[in-house]
Amino acid sequence: MADNKNEKSGFHLRLSWIIVAVVAIGAGLYLSLHHTVVTIRGEQVARQNLISSISTNGKVEPVANFEAHAPLATTVTGVFVHAGDQVRRGQLLLRLDDSAVKEQIARAQAQLKSAQADKSTIEAGGTRPDILTLQDQISKAESDEASAQSSLGALKKLQQSGAASAGEVQQAQVRLQIAQNSVRNLGERKSQPFAPQELQRVNASITGAEAAVSAAEDMLHQLEVRSTVNGTVYQVPVRPGNFVNGGDLLVQVADLRNLQVRAFVDEPEIGKVHGGQPVTILWDALPTQSWMGTVKTVPLTVIPRGTRTVGEVLCSVDSSSGSAKLLPNVNVNVAIQVARRDNALTVPREAVHQDGEGRFVLVARDGRLRRAGVETGISSLTRVEVTSGVSQGEWVAINAISGQPLQDGMYVKLPE
Numbered sequence: 001m002a003d004n005k006n007e008k009s010g011f012h013l014r015l016s017w018i019i020v021a022v023v024a025i026g027a028g029l030y031l032s033l034h035h036t037v038v039t040i041r042g043e044q045v046a047r048q049n050l051i052s053s054i055s056t057n058g059k060v061e062p063v064a065n066f067e068a069h070a071p072l073a074t075t076v077t078g079v080f081v082h083a084g085d086q087v088r089r090g091q092l093l094l095r096l097d098d099s100a101v102k103e104q105i106a107r108a109q110a111q112l113k114s115a116q117a118d119k120s121t122i123e124a125g126g127t128r129p130d131i132l133t134l135q136d137q138i139s140k141a142e143s144d145e146a147s148a149q150s151s152l153g154a155l156k157k158l159q160q161s162g163a164a165s166a167g168e169v170q171q172a173q174v175r176l177q178i179a180q181n182s183v184r185n186l187g188e189r190k191s192q193p194f195a196p197q198e199l200q201r202v203n204a205s206i207t208g209a210e211a212a213v214s215a216a217e218d219m220l221h222q223l224e225v226r227s228t229v230n231g232t233v234y235q236v237p238v239r240p241g242n243f244v245n246g247g248d249l250l251v252q253v254a255d256l257r258n259l260q261v262r263a264f265v266d267e268p269e270i271g272k273v274h275g276g277q278p279v280t281i282l283w284d285a286l287p288t289q290s291w292m293g294t295v296k297t298v299p300l301t302v303i304p305r306g307t308r309t310v311g312e313v314l315c316s317v318d319s320s321s322g323s324a325k326l327l328p329n330v331n332v333n334v335a336i337q338v339a340r341r342d343n344a345l346t347v348p349r350e351a352v353h354q355d356g357e358g359r360f361v362l363v364a365r366d367g368r369l370r371r372a373g374v375e376t377g378i379s380s381l382t383r384v385e386v387t388s389g390v391s392q393g394e395w396v397a398i399n400a401i402s403g404q405p406l407q408d409g410m411y412v413k414l415p416e
Contacts, residue, residue: 369409
């Protein structure tokens with residue numbers, strides 16, 4: 001009986017030790033798991049000069065540019081320059097066929113002369129036969145008036161003696177009135193030989209003919225293409241004998257030492273752009289070279305450009321930075337410096353996070369990550385200015401080497 005009790009007591013004692021061992025092992029595993037040290041990549045909070053820029057694309061163009069387009073469909077009869085030639089203002093560059101325009105001038109001049117002749121005829125009272133006919137009509141009307149006047153006088157005398165009736169006298173008065181009206185009307189025609197509307201019509205014909213002559217002569221002038229600037233011929237897409245349509249490009253001339261860049265800034269960024277801001281220009285064809293400039297003008301409106309809505313910003317190009325190596329019409333990359341902080345406290349952009357409580361970084365302190373709320377300022381492509389929340393020299397976490405998500409309170413170490 002006593003042996004049986006002793007066996008039970010020993011069993012319970014062993015069971016208790018087993019339970020204690022299991023609990024101890026579980027606690028050890030728990031502590032081991034919750035104290036896993038994660039190796040992270042991080043950087044120190046550092047002071048540096050920080051530049052915030054808008055990066056976009058642009059196109060190079062000459063400041064003083066001359067380009068000619070065909071004023072009408074015609075043929076190129078002469079090209080007197082080549083790409084690369086230096087030309088002076090007023091120099092003849094090329095000539096277009098002018099035969100059709102000269103025919104237009106001849107027709108317009110003939111129409112003008114005809115209209116001027118019509119005006120002279122109207123103002124003179126018509127043609128010579130018209131004038132002679134009018135004079136004959138006036139003489140006859142005056143004779144009829146005199147005859148009617150004499151007849152009326154005779155009938156009045158007869159009426160006094162009873163030899164003529166009152167009706168006969170009245171009829172004589174009507175005939176006299178008709179004769180007098182005829183004389184008066186013909187006299188007015190002689191003093192005003194043309195109707196006002198007729199003169200207006202012929203004056204309008206003269207004005208139209210003069211405008212046609214002027215337009216044709218202006219067109220003739222455009223068929224001789226002369227440079228309006230001193231510079232370099234940088235594009236001549238036509239050759240003698242080529243047929244060109246109205247609007248086709250004929251030649252381009254510019255001072256290639258004086259270039260500018262038309263940068264296309266997306267609508268949300270336009271408010272940051274101001275005149276005088278520094279500009280850096282890069283061209284893929286010369287990847288080791290950059291050009292400096294400044295903002296000349298800011299957008300007054302926005303325009304669609306492909307899928308974007310942009311404002312056009314004109315940027316000067318400093319001649320001291322070798323602008324002669326740039327070419328008109330090439331596409332470039334443009335960085336407009338919109339803000340600068342010297343000796344700013346900065347952290348990597350990828351170290352800054354944001355949630356419902358605001359912006360924060362994870363700082364490595366005493367082997368653990370600690371959340372630190374921060375206020376930020378300007379930023380570059382890689383760094384962000386921090387105005388509060390961290391101190392210079394502190395390490396901020398960027399990510400875990402293993403890719404594991406970082407959390408506040410996590411045990412961490414920096415790579416050796």
